[in-house]
Amino acid sequence: MPIIHAIASRVFLRNVERIHSVVSDPIRAQDQVFQTLIDGGRDTVWGKQYDYASLRSLNDLKNRFPVQDYDTLKPYIDRIMQGEQQVLWHSHIAWFAKSSGTTSDKSKFIPVSSMALEECHFRGGRDVIAMYLHNNPESKLFDGKSLLMGGSHQINKLNQHSKYGDVSAVMMQNLPWAAKYAMTPSLEIALMDEWESKIEAMAHYTKNDNVTSIAGVPTWTIVLIRRLFELCGTDNVKDIWPNLELYIHGGVSFKPYRSQFNTLIRKDNMHYVETYNASEGFFAFQDRLGADDMLLMPDYGLFYEFIPMEEFDKEDPKTLSWGEVELGKNYAVVVSSNAGLWRYKIGDTIRFTSLYPHRVQVSGRVKHFINAFGEEVIVDNSDKAIAEASAQTGAKVVEYTAAPIYISGNEKGGHEWIIEFSTPPENIEQFTAILDATLKSINSDYEAKRHKDLALKMPVVHIARKGAFYDWLKSKGKLGGQHKIPRLSNERTYVDEILKFL
Numbered sequence: 001m002p003i004i005h006a007i008a009s010r011v012f013l014r015n016v017e018r019i020h021s022v023v024s025d026p027i028r029a030q031d032q033v034f035q036t037l038i039d040g041g042r043d044t045v046w047g048k049q050y051d052y053a054s055l056r057s058l059n060d061l062k063n064r065f066p067v068q069d070y071d072t073l074k075p076y077i078d079r080i081m082q083g084e085q086q087v088l089w090h091s092h093i094a095w096f097a098k099s100s101g102t103t104s105d106k107s108k109f110i111p112v113s114s115m116a117l118e119e120c121h122f123r124g125g126r127d128v129i130a131m132y133l134h135n136n137p138e139s140k141l142f143d144g145k146s147l148l149m150g151g152s153h154q155i156n157k158l159n160q161h162s163k164y165g166d167v168s169a170v171m172m173q174n175l176p177w178a179a180k181y182a183m184t185p186s187l188e189i190a191l192m193d194e195w196e197s198k199i200e201a202m203a204h205y206t207k208n209d210n211v212t213s214i215a216g217v218p219t220w221t222i223v224l225i226r227r228l229f230e231l232c233g234t235d236n237v238k239d240i241w242p243n244l245e246l247y248i249h250g251g252v253s254f255k256p257y258r259s260q261f262n263t264l265i266r267k268d269n270m271h272y273v274e275t276y277n278a279s280e281g282f283f284a285f286q287d288r289l290g291a292d293d294m295l296l297m298p299d300y301g302l303f304y305e306f307i308p309m310e311e312f313d314k315e316d317p318k319t320l321s322w323g324e325v326e327l328g329k330n331y332a333v334v335v336s337s338n339a340g341l342w343r344y345k346i347g348d349t350i351r352f353t354s355l356y357p358h359r360v361q362v363s364g365r366v367k368h369f370i371n372a373f374g375e376e377v378i379v380d381n382s383d384k385a386i387a388e389a390s391a392q393t394g395a396k397v398v399e400y401t402a403a404p405i406y407i408s409g410n411e412k413g414g415h416e417w418i419i420e421f422s423t424p425p426e427n428i429e430q431f432t433a434i435l436d437a438t439l440k441s442i443n444s445d446y447e448a449k450r451h452k453d454l455a456l457k458m459p460v461v462h463i464a465r466k467g468a469f470y471d472w473l474k475s476k477g478k479l480g481g482q483h484k485i486p487r488l489s490n491e492r493t494y495v496d497e498i499l500k501f502l
Contacts, residue, residue, distance in 0.1 A: 002143060004143070013134060016130050016131065022297070022298055023297070023298065024357065026296075027323050029298035030298050030303060030304065032299075034303045034336075037301075037303055037336050038052055040090045041088070041340070043086065043090060044086050044088055046340070046342060050065055065342075066315065067317060067343045068341075068344050068345065073088070073341065077096075081159075087340070089113055089338070089340030091114060094162055094163060095113075095170050096111055096112060096158070096162060097109070097110045097112050097164070097166060097279035098166055099279040108279070111341075112170055112279075113338060116301060116338050117171065117174055120301045121167070121171050122176075123282070124282030124285065125171075127285060127297065131285070132246060132289075135288065139245060139246075141246060143212060145184040145211050146182055146211075146215060147206055147211045147216075148168075148184075149190075149215065149221055150168055150172060150190040150191060150192075167277070168216075172187060173187075184205065184206050185205035190202075195220070195223075199223055199224055199227055207232055207240060209241070210243055211240075211241040211243070212244060212246065214244070215247075215248040217251045218252065218260075219413065219449070220455065222257070222261075225264050236267075237265040237267070247261065247270070248274075248275060249272065250276060251277075251371075251374050252372055253372070253490065254272070257406075271289055275294070276360070278346060278348075281302045283297070283300075283302070292361065293359040294361070295357055295358070296360050301337065302336070306321075306325050306331035306332070307320075307334060307345075309330045309331065325358075326352070328353075329351060329352070330349045330351050330363050331349060331350055332345060332348070333349070347367070348365060348366070349364050351363045364490065365490075367379055368487050370404055372404035374445060375449045377439065381439055381443050382439070382487055384438060384442055385434075385435045386419075388435075389432075390431075392430075392434050393425035393427070393431045394423065394426075395425040395431060398466075399419075399420045400485070401417070401486055401494055402416065402418070402488050402495070403416055403488070403490070404490065405457075412457045413455065413456055414458065416459070416462070417459055417462065418461075418464050418502070419461060420464040420465075420466065432458065432459055433458075435459060468502055469498065469501075473485070475501075
């Protein structure tokens with residue numbers, strides 16, 4: 001195995017020089033990406049509609065159409081899903097990454113081209129490992145296996161033309177043979193859809209493996225570790241995988257989980273590396289051990305624009321390029337991709353912590369949301385769930401807010417709601433059950449996390465006294481029409497404060 005590690009390390013470390021080169025001159029790299037994308041879209045349905053043949057610059061592109069969201073691209077994506085090609089991108093597309101939906105759909109289906117897999121998702125994964133090895137020369141990463149947690153949706157066949165799964169499942173299905181050899185558990189287990197059975201199978205399969213790294217969202221990783229503790233009679237991952245050295249995480253903020261992982265994995269030389277990837281692409285990764293920001297990569301087949309938040313709600317918001325952004329300000333991210341997304345708002349906000357190289361932190365979403373466990377609940381979801389629970393129980397809601405209950409000890413995570421009623425329901429348990437069931441029905445990621453209470457327990461609902469939210473706003477000096485109750489928050493600040501007013 002040491003010789004395998006030596007050979008594999010040399011292969012990965014070749015990427016370091018390229019990484020340093022492109023991040024030192026991101027504008028040149030982005031110019032090359034822009035031209036490649038325009039060439040790739042020129043002869044498509046979209047490209048002909050907007051006359052890509054005459055495009056010469058980003059300003060030309062901006063003048064053809066405003067920034068897009070999923071609902072505006074959906075008719076074109078639907079055509080691709082039915083087998084039509086050359087719609088948004090020039091190469092054949094048969095794969096789609098499924099993620100939580102928009103205001104009008106339970107799920108989104110993001111096209112994934114072979115170019116997007118190779119030049120974006122897989123290149124990003126290779127670069128993460130390359131920089132980790134560069135920063136940690138003593139690593140023995142390839143002496144063992146990499147445990148991949150997989151996603152919430154297995155690969156499904158939509159029709160004879162198209163397959164879908166969440167982005168991690170799509171990636172695992174298309175991994176090169178060498179990567180499959182280095183991973184554990186087997187692909188058959190990693191792509192299981194039923195998470196209770198999947199965790200059980202993963203625990204039994206991997207407990208005797210030499211696992212040196214883990215990649216996955218924190219929620220499911222904690223669930224797996226707890227099951228391994230039960231099987232192995234220990235409370236320290238070190239006793240099961242003594243050579244574990246790296247945990248690669250992403251998708252949700254790691255801050256609430258860090259102390260939990262320090263308790264679960266008590267060993268020296270354990271490293272944590274954050275990544276920023278989504279169905280739309282692989283964007284950034286932590287390039288320095290112990291840092292709290294990530295290197296935004298300009299050569300992954302994604303062309304970036306950044307919307308200053310004061311522009312976001314405008315019909316045609318102004319966008320900035322890499323050379324125009326400033327430190328410390330929040331920007332909404334817009335990408336054009338090598339899978340046919342054009343000026344697409346991905347829904348995240350970032351702030352730059354350094355320029356040249358450009359490093360970022362994910363500062364939130366453009367709308368209020370809860371995504372502590374990968375459930376991606378947006379305000380449209382919660383509004384619909386509140387309305388349905390009210391309609392079925394005869395309740396009338398004045399105000400509400402909700403936030404995550406983070407995993408602690410052996411307690412599962414969940415959502416905590418504070419609701420002020422003008423007419424309360426006769427049975428708050430019934431109201432809560434309908435709220436929960438409605439969220440499951442309209443948000444596939446929430447449904448997956450709530451399955452059999454495996455990752456998320458039933459929501460906790462508090463009934464607020466009349467005037468509680470008003471008194472909270474008054475205490476903050478925020479009475480008035482411009483100040484609104486935050487419906488959802490990914491942090492507990494608001495909920496913890498309002499609980500004191502109940």
